Amino acid sequence: MQWGSLRSHAIMTSCSGVPDFGRRRADCAIGGQCAAVMNYWRQLIARGQDTDHAKYSILIADDEELVAQATRDLLEMRLACHVNIVSSGDAVIEYLEARAADVLIADMVMPGLNGLELVKTVQSGWPGTDVIVITGHSEDFPFVDVIRAGAKDFIGKPYPPGELEAKLVRLFRERALLEARLVAEDKYRSVFDLNTNGMALLDEKSRCISDVNAAFCNLSGRTREQLLSAPFADLLDPFERGRFEQGLVLCSRLEQGTLGDLVVVRPDGQEIFLDVSVSFIQAGLERIVCLSFKDTTEKRQLEEHLVEAAQMDQLTGLLNKRSFATEVEAAVTRARGEGGALSMLFIDVDDFKSCNDKYGHQVGDSVLRTVGQIILKNTRRGQDAGFRYGGDEFAVVLGGADVQVALRIGERIRLDLEQAENFGTSLSIGIAEYKAGMTSADLLRCADDALYRAKSLGRNTVCLG
Secondary structure, eight states: OOHHHHHHHHHTOBTTTBOOOOTTOOHHHHHHHHHHHHHHHHHHHTTOOOGGGTTOEEEEEOSOHHHHHHHHHHHHHHHOOEEEEESSHHHHHHHHHHSOOSEEEEESSOSSSOHHHHHHHHHHHOTTSEEEEEESOTTTSOHHHHHHHTOSEEEESSOOTTHHHHHHHHHHHHHHHHHHHHHHHHHHHHHHHTOSSEEEEEETTTOBEEEEOHHHHHHHTOOHHHHTTSBGGGGBOGGGHHHHHHHHHHHHHHTEEEEEEEEEEOTTSOEEEEEEEEEEEEETTEEEEEEEEEEOHHHHHHHHHHHHHHHBOTTTSSBOHHHHHHHHHHHHHHHHHHOOOEEEEEEEEETHHHHHHHHOHHHHHHHHHHHHHHHHHTSOBTTEEEEEOSSSEEEEEEETOOHHHHHHHHHHHHHHHHHSOOTTOEEEEEEEEOOTTOOHHHHHHHHHHHHHHHHHTTSSOEEEO
């Protein structure tokens, strides 16, 4: 046979160059045609073998042994794949139960399980195995029915040389893309799920949560099921929701940004402070908002503790003199603006020097600590403020308290030290009440004058300014 006639003959063959032998032809005729086509393929192999597909395994299911063998030899030479052969649909199932196959090339008419039922069974039980159907009975197995059954492709006999190879190459590329996507998704899931920073994905329009990682579940005190589809704003302190929305709008213009000190409220009411990195990711036709959270609660608490420590007197537990002027000015400004009552107490420890000289500084410090505890006991947290103003001088700012309330509190403070272990000390207290038009300096001077009168009247007494 001349090369031209061989090529023309090969165009009418099946199985990527394997002749359409027909059903049950004489073995000698089959053998001669196979030899001719094999010779044709050997010449094509000189162009270079595609070894990128060597990792894939193929299972050929055909009860015509020589056709199956010829197809196997050709695919091994052209694609370097590992190819196995079975001769019935039942053997396909036995094979797949024992080992994996990336692709099944199946004839539609074989002993045992065959046709569309074989395709459906394979796709149901082994979805990772792609099926290519080859049949000379296309009228019995329409293309659309074969595809609906789960096959990836369909080849009708006879078919030109290279068609099966082309379909396999395309299928291998699709599998490679799928594998790459799955690897990328696995890497994404690892980066997302195992990230020590909390992460959440939001739908850009609804601001509802579409995904969260374990770290954010721990931060928010909620399970993944509780968080999915929930509006993210529901997790925030009500005063933070407007700031969060405005921040997202600003970040969307540059497709990224940062929001600082966002307050998320846990179900138990605990507030956590988060720095949030915002990224907008284009996913097809929609954009996803990616939020990455860094818990700054401990840092904030440490900063507040340091600020508090700078403002506190370590001996008495009261505020120190450095914070006194600021607090008094703020209290006067509130009283002036709101028209509320405000009073101030100036307190001096009587005979404190004599106590120190007689009993020593440790006892003197004990007296000062006792005075601090008494002031704290008789003032309201968040409304009043007690200060150690100097060595043995104290001050109290009483928010919302008129002069009568201030007198009762001043008298209780004086009596509490009188009834405590005071080592011969007592308290002189001067009281001033805020009047319209007063400045903080006026209030201070009025309280100081009242304290001077209490001292001049014999000490251990309370005087009004």
